[in-house]
Amino acid sequence: MCAAVSSLCPVFAIVGMAEGEAAKSKRILVTGGSGLVGKAIEQVGKDGEGRPDEEWIFLSSKDADLTNAAETRAMFDRFRPTHVIHLAAMVGGLFRNMKYNLDFWRKNVHINDNVLHSAHEHGVTKVISCLSTCIFPDKTTYPIDETMIHNGPPHSSNFGYSYAKRMIDVQNRAYSEQYGRMFTAVIPTNVFGMHDNFNIEDGHVLPGLIHKTYLAQRDGRSLMVWGSGKPRRQFIFSRDLARLFIWVLREYEEIEPIILSVGEEEEVSIKEAAESIVAAMNFKGEVIFDTSKSDGQYKKTASNSKLRKYLPDFKFTPFSQAVKETCDWFVANYDVARK
Structure with missing residues (x-):
C-alpha cells in the first residue's frame, strides 16, 4: 500500500541535479515521500533513473497536514510543483x-480532495495518485x-478505505472533463519492500509475517500465521513499483488508471508467501495457521495486460529474491524499522 500519513518524517531529495545547475523544467512533489513507495522512488532515482531536467521533492506529514485544506494549499504555495505523485x-x-x-x-477523502484541488488551483501539469x-x-x-473498478461494492472488511480510493478515479475524470487536467492513477497489487510498516497488528500481510518470523526465530517460538493461508495475492516489490511510477510520470498520458502488477501466473498463496519468508530467514521452527482469524478477501487477481501493452519487456524482480532482500534489510535495520 501507500505510505501512512501518521508515520512520515521530513525528507527532501533532488534527483539528477548538480550544484549550481539551471532551473529544472519539472518539479515533482511526492506526498508520503518517506513511506514504502516514496523511499523506493527516491532510491531508484539515486541509482541512476533521475534526469537532469527533474527536481524531486519528497515531503512528509511534518510539512503539512493533508487533511487540512489550508495547510495543503500552503504546501503547494511553498513548493510550486509542476508534477505530483x-x-x-x-x-x-x-x-x-x-x-x-x-x-x-473520512481521512482519505479529505487528503485526496485537498491534494487534487490544490494541484488544480496551482496549475499542476500532471498528478499520479x-x-x-x-x-x-x-x-x-x-x-x-x-x-471494473465501479462494477459493485468492495469487500466489506475495508469498504471505507476502498470507496475513498475509488473517489480519486471519479475526481480525476471530473477534473479532466471540466478543466482538461491530466490527473490519473495507478493501481498496484500488494506492495512490499524495504522501509515498509512491519507492525504486526496494523501492517500488511507480508511485512507483518516478516516481523513475526523474526520474533519467533529470536525467541525460539512457533510462527503463528493468521488465517488459513489459502487466500492468494500478487505481490510487487517496491523497487519495481518505483521504476513503474517514474515511467507513468514521464510517459503515461491516459486519465484511465493503469494496474501495476506482476502477471496472474505470479500470484501466490499466503501459505507460499510465509514459506518464502521462512526460507529467507532460515527459520527452523514450527509454522501454525490460526484459522480462527479472518482470511479477508480470498483473491484479487489482477490483469497486467494493459501495462504489458506499453512495457512488454519490463523485468520484475523474482518474488523469492525480493523477499530475501526485504528480510535482510529488516534484520539489518530492526532497531529503526517501522514496527
Missing part, C-alpha cells in the same frame, strides 16, 4: 480496516482489470 494516505492491515472503516473513509486492488468489487470475475 500522491502517495500519502491513512492505511492499515485487515484488522485495523475492519475496526475503523469510518476513519479510513496511488490506488489499490482492494477498491475492486468483492463479487466479480477474474482477472480484474481497469474497467
